Amino acid sequence: VDVSFIPALRAIVGATHILEDADLRRAYETDWTRRYHGSTPFVVRPGNTDEVAAVVAACAGAGVSLVPQGGNTGLVGGGVPRAGEVVLSLTRLNTLSPVDAVGGEVTVGAGATLAQLQQHVRAAGWNFGVDLASRDSCTIGGMIATNAGGIRVIRYGAMRHQLVGIEAVLANGQVIRRLPGLRKDNTGYDLANLLAGSEGTLAVVTAARLRLIPQLPSRAVALLAVPHTAAALAVTASVRAGTTGLEAAELFFSEGVELVRRHAGLPAPPVGTSPAYLLLECAAPANAADELSSALSTIDLPTAFATEARQREGLWAYRERHTEAISAEGIPHKLDVALPLDRLAEFEGRVRQHLREAVPEARPILFGHVGDGNIHVNILGLDPDDDRATDAVLQLTAELGGSISAEHGIGVAKTRWLHLTRSPADIAAMAAIKSALDPRGILNPGVIFGMSALRE
Amino acid sequence: VDVSFIPALRAIVGATHILEDADLRRAYETDWTRRYHGSTPFVVRPGNTDEVAAVVAACAGAGVSLVPQGGNTGLVGGGVPRAGEVVLSLTRLNTLSPVDAVGGEVTVGAGATLAQLQQHVRAAGWNFGVDLASRDSCTIGGMIATNAGGIRVIRYGAMRHQLVGIEAVLANGQVIRRLPGLRKDNTGYDLANLLAGSEGTLAVVTAARLRLIPQLPSRAVALLAVPHTAAALAVTASVRAGTTGLEAAELFFSEGVELVRRHAGLPAPPVGTSPAYLLLECAAPANAADELSSALSTIDLPTAFATEARQREGLWAYRERHTEAISAEGIPHKLDVALPLDRLAEFEGRVRQHLREAVPEARPILFGHVGDGNIHVNILGLDPDDDRATDAVLQLTAELGGSISAEHGIGVAKTRWLHLTRSPADIAAMAAIKSALDPRGILNPGVIFGMSALRE
Numbered sequence: 042v043d044v045s046f047i048p049a050l051r052a053i054v055g056a057t058h059i060l061e062d063a064d065l066r067r068a069y070e071t072d073w074t075r076r077y078h079g080s081t082p083f084v085v086r087p088g089n090t091d092e093v094a095a096v097v098a099a100c101a102g103a104g105v106s107l108v109p110q111g112g113n114t115g116l117v118g119g120g121v122p123r124a125g126e127v128v129l130s131l132t133r134l135n136t137l138s139p140v141d142a143v144g145g146e147v148t149v150g151a152g153a154t155l156a157q158l159q160q161h162v163r164a165a166g167w168n169f170g171v172d173l174a175s176r177d178s179c180t181i182g183g184m185i186a187t188n189a190g191g192i193r194v195i196r197y198g199a200m201r202h203q204l205v206g207i208e209a210v211l212a213n214g215q216v217i218r219r220l221p222g223l224r225k226d227n228t229g230y231d232l233a234n235l236l237a238g239s240e241g242t243l244a245v246v247t248a249a250r251l252r253l254i255p256q257l258p259s260r261a262v263a264l265l266a267v268p269h270t271a272a273a274l275a276v277t278a279s280v281r282a283g284t285t286g287l288e289a290a291e292l293f294f295s296e297g298v299e300l301v302r303r304h305a306g307l308p309a310p311p312v313g314t315s316p317a318y319l320l321l322e323c324a325a326p327a328n329a330a331d332e333l334s335s336a337l338s339t340i341d342l343p344t345a346f347a348t349e350a351r352q353r354e355g356l357w358a359y360r361e362r363h364t365e366a367i368s369a370e371g372i373p374h375k376l377d378v379a380l381p382l383d384r385l386a387e388f389e390g391r392v393r394q395h396l397r398e399a400v401p402e403a404r405p406i407l408f409g410h411v412g413d414g415n416i417h418v419n420i421l422g423l424d425p426d427d428d429r430a431t432d433a434v435l436q437l438t439a440e441l442g443g444s445i446s447a448e449h450g451i452g453v454a455k456t457r458w459l460h461l462t463r464s465p466a467d468i469a470a471m472a473a474i475k476s477a478l479d480p481r482g483i484l485n486p487g488v489i490f491g492m493s494a495l496r497e
Numbered sequence: 498v499d500v501s502f503i504p505a506l507r508a509i510v511g512a513t514h515i516l517e518d519a520d521l522r523r524a525y526e527t528d529w530t531r532r533y534h535g536s537t538p539f540v541v542r543p544g545n546t547d548e549v550a551a552v553v554a555a556c557a558g559a560g561v562s563l564v565p566q567g568g569n570t571g572l573v574g575g576g577v578p579r580a581g582e583v584v585l586s587l588t589r590l591n592t593l594s595p596v597d598a599v600g601g602e603v604t605v606g607a608g609a610t611l612a613q614l615q616q617h618v619r620a621a622g623w624n625f626g627v628d629l630a631s632r633d634s635c636t637i638g639g640m641i642a643t644n645a646g647g648i649r650v651i652r653y654g655a656m657r658h659q660l661v662g663i664e665a666v667l668a669n670g671q672v673i674r675r676l677p678g679l680r681k682d683n684t685g686y687d688l689a690n691l692l693a694g695s696e697g698t699l700a701v702v703t704a705a706r707l708r709l710i711p712q713l714p715s716r717a718v719a720l721l722a723v724p725h726t727a728a729a730l731a732v733t734a735s736v737r738a739g740t741t742g743l744e745a746a747e748l749f750f751s752e753g754v755e756l757v758r759r760h761a762g763l764p765a766p767p768v769g770t771s772p773a774y775l776l777l778e779c780a781a782p783a784n785a786a787d788e789l790s791s792a793l794s795t796i797d798l799p800t801a802f803a804t805e806a807r808q809r810e811g812l813w814a815y816r817e818r819h820t821e822a823i824s825a826e827g828i829p830h831k832l833d834v835a836l837p838l839d840r841l842a843e844f845e846g847r848v849r850q851h852l853r854e855a856v857p858e859a860r861p862i863l864f865g866h867v868g869d870g871n872i873h874v875n876i877l878g879l880d881p882d883d884d885r886a887t888d889a890v891l892q893l894t895a896e897l898g899g900s901i902s903a904e905h906g907i908g909v910a911k912t913r914w915l916h917l918t919r920s921p922a923d924i925a926a927m928a929a930i931k932s933a934l935d936p937r938g939i940l941n942p943g944v945i946f947g948m949s950a951l952r953e
Contacts, residue, residue, distance in 0.1 A: 141837075141838070141839055142734065143730055143731070143734050143838045143839050144734075144837065144838035144839060144870070145734070145737065145738075146838075166738070187683065188683050188687075190681055190683075194680065194681060195680075198658070199681065201687070201690070202654070202658065211922065211926060215922035215925070215926075216922060217920065217922050217923050217926060218920065219923070221837040221840075221898035221899070222837045222838070222839075223835050223836075223837065223870065223899065223900045223903075224650065224651075224835065224838075224868075224869040224870055224871070225646055225650060225655065225835045225866075225869045225870065225871045225900065225903035225904055226835055226900040226902070226903065227643065227644050227646075227694050227900075227902045227903065227904055227905065227906045227907070228900055228901060228902045228906075228907055228911075228915060228918055228919055229694075229695075229907060229915065229919055229923070229924070229927050229945050230691060230694070230695055230699075230926075230927045230930060231644075231657070231690060231691065231693065231694055232923065232926060232927070234657070234687060234690035234691070234693075235686060235687065235690070235691050235930075237687070237690075238683050238685075238686070238687055239685075239686055243686075255737065255738045255739070255741070257741070274599055275599070278598065278599050278600075278601070281601065281711065282601075282622070282711045283711070283782055284782060285711070285713070285741055285742060285781055285782065286741060325741055326739055326740060326741065326788075326792075327791075332782075335783075336782075379679050379680065379681045379682055380679075381597075381600065381677040381678045381679060382597070382599045382600035382602075382678070382680075383597055383599050383600060383678075384677075410681075412680075413680040413681045414600070414679065414680055414681065415680070415681045442677035443677070443679065444679045444681065444682040444683075444684055445684055446682070446683045446684045447679075447681035447682065447683065448681055448683055449683065450683045450684075451683070451684055451685060455684075459684060459685065462684055463684055463685055464673065464674065466667065466671035466672060466673050467673050467675070467685070467688065468685070469671070470667060470671075470673060470686075470688060470934060471685045471686045471688070473933040473934055474686060474691075474930055474933055474934070476933065477929040477930055477932065477933035478926060478929055478930070489685050
């Protein structure tokens with residue numbers, strides 16, 4: 042990057058918001074998985090949308106590439122620099138507007154964290170439909186750019202489904218802005234939905250109007266010992282058809298529960314040991330326990346039931362503590378795939394054998410959001426750069442009609458496998474859209490399409 | 498159109514599926530509102546996706562423009578020819594695959610009608626989230642292309658929210674296909690969501706994978722006499738926060754109820770005459786009446802309550818019969834706008850006066866889906882080509898931050914007003930996407946952008 046470029050940016054954001062010092066840059070150059078890192082000449086931290094637009098316009102004019110970054114909690118290397126790009130940090134755009142109680146909506150800056158949003162809307166008597174373990178760090182802009190999911194997609198959808206308006210800066214520095222909060226708006230192409238999940242390659246999200254959900258005080262959790270994935274799917278389908286409050290349906294296995302118990306010192310699950318476990322949560326204005334127990338009344342499987350908060354947390358612990366227990370054993374390969382629901386049991390049944398044949402030392406630990414067909418395949422015992430396990434898992438996913446990225450995105454981690462589940466026609470259409478909106482390829486180059494694609 | 502082109506199409510779809518005869522063409526050349534019509538040299542009726550792709554490729558090669566058409570129930574002239582385009586009718590693509598009971602999904606051809614889909618999935622114990630009065634004619638492909646809404650958007654969203662996969666033919670004849678049914682899929686741009694609402698300008702939808710919803714046997718309807726729109730909004734917000742089963746929230750006024758009563762011979766509503774009425778419906782696996790009456794327990798307004806089917810229909814009649822009662826008085830201008838919920842009462846309060854000043858002879862009848870901020874402004878007493886009323890209503894909508902098309906789309910009817918609520922940056926971004934995917938502008942020319950735009 043031409044250093045003569047820096048004074049122009051200083052004039053836009055102020056000297057204190059350009060970070061050139063290596064110590065200050067470091068946190069922006071490496072992602073939290075420790076797998077992805079690069080170097081940036083400097084980090085720019087604009088304080089509002091106009092400044093973002095001016096920075097992007099200046100970069101576009103100089104032909105300088107940008108990597109937009111929120112809370113830097115991505116898992117596929119899409120938010121850290123790769124080849125000397127400028128890092129555009131959005132964390133100062135953290136405004137939270139008052140909650141619109143009539144519409145049940147709120148406007149929020151891209152840099153606000155999920156936890157800040159949650160705290161803000163809960164104080165006003167509402168809740169937000171997406172929740173993630175990284176809530177204290179992940180930002181709303183990053184969650185939109187990656188279309189973040191989490192455990193409640195089964196009920197409320199992913200980030201794109203919460204969007205009722207967006208503000209973003211295009212690669213030419215122009216601002217698109219639709220923030221009034223329109224639940225119905227059929228006036229041309231839905232740019233908000235196009236940007237959701239585009240991983241910073243089409244525009245820089247600066248703010249969003251989000252729908253809120255009611256606070257549901259009545260909650261019930263059931264933990265079931267299930268013999269296998271097919272049984273978990275059948276129970277989930279039955280509960281889904283018999284309730285309207287199903288909010289989570291989590292599947293995990295003895296391999297993970299043993300690890301969690303050892304790591305966290307937990308007793309055996311109250312349903313005993315089992316090859317697989319299904320955790321269900323229902324939430325409603327009232328009587329969630331009646332709804333869930335009635336939906337489970339015909340199911341003859343060992344079941345533990347909890348309504349009181351601490352008991353519910355006790356059942357959830359077997360699932361929620363997977364991530365920390367796995368990380369305590371080493372740096373895992375985290376593969377996040379989705380299968381059509383009618384192929385999920387087959388995938389789960391075959392993937393361990395498939396891995397064993399490809400990489401005998403691989404140690405897989407699976408868990409997932411079974412209602413969405415989403416399985417997180419965590420693999421221990423591998424070198425971080427060993428792609429054989431990734432190859433084996435993603436090939437099997439593609440063979441069964443699945444998606445090689447359910448929630449995390451493509452980033453730079455999965456560009457080599459994109460062709461497995463997106464056809465040449467799909468990829469050509471995506472590349473045409475990318476070229477149309479970012480002809481010089483300055484926004485997050487290398488992400489989704491790979492470094493060799495799309496540059497002039 | 499060069500007639501030498503026809504034999505090539507005959508070879509693709511068979512001679513009987515090219516309609517050249519004026520009598521046969523007529524039904525495809527005029528929409529059902531009778532406001533929009535044009536002429537086509539011929540109608541092509543392909544029988545499967547490969548034939549659609551071959552027809553589009555042949556047209557692209559010859560530089561011939563196409564107007565995709567489903568059930569021809571659009572309200573903005575987006576599905577009938579304008580300047581001699583070939584009509585591409587998709588109604589023969591009406592395959593319905595077996596319902597996937599594990600995932601609660603179904604794959605359906607673009608030409609199947611909504612009623613056929615409903616019948617098919619109900620027989621398998623499921624339901625579909627979008628319902629419209631034109632269900633016997635409107636097709637799934639047209640509903641996706643226009644992102645159709647209807648009365649249950651408040652609970653289930655519009656067509657785009659039902660999409661879990663799409664198959665479509667691009668302007669170059671290539672097929673994009675993602676039909677396995679993936680609830681989570683973050684592998685690049687969401688082309689399905691881009692095509693939803695694009696009104697046939699980016700691709701021809703040939704099939705879709707749709708999510709289904711449970712059949713909810715317990716239903717309760719309440720009709721409330723409300724003093725004004727603000728009260729209807731407050732009641733709706735309160736019920737929404739206190740229930741999870743709210744499926745419809747319809748607002749209408751004495752002007753419409755008087756017309757309906759005269760036209761259909763109905764008695765006065767059981768809540769008496771009132772300036773405005775709010776109709777609410779809750780649906781649940783059980784106890785919907787408890788849920789709705791509990792949510793209304795603090796509301797002190799005249800309320801009629803119904804749970805039995807015939808009684809529910811009796812309350813619904815005051816709302817549902819608006820369309821036929823209005824049409825019986827003449828050909829209305831149908832303006833379909835959305836407002837931010839916190840501006841809806843102001844809009845309703847001002848629009849009649851605003852109209853009276855602009856067009857004294859205009860006779861407005863309003864009704865709408867109040868939970869979505871969607872108001873249908875029907876105007877009687879005007880010449881079909883008199884745009885003064887359209888101008889007045891859409892200007893007010895824009896002034897209040899609304900959308901000039903909530904459900905119907907832009908078509909050719911509203912292209913002149915698109916700039917009112919989409920900024921130059923928005924429109925430029927949309928036009929760039931259009932040019933990228935359809936560089937020769939052969940797909941539904943004139944729609945959204947106007948006839949002067951986008952042609953080479």
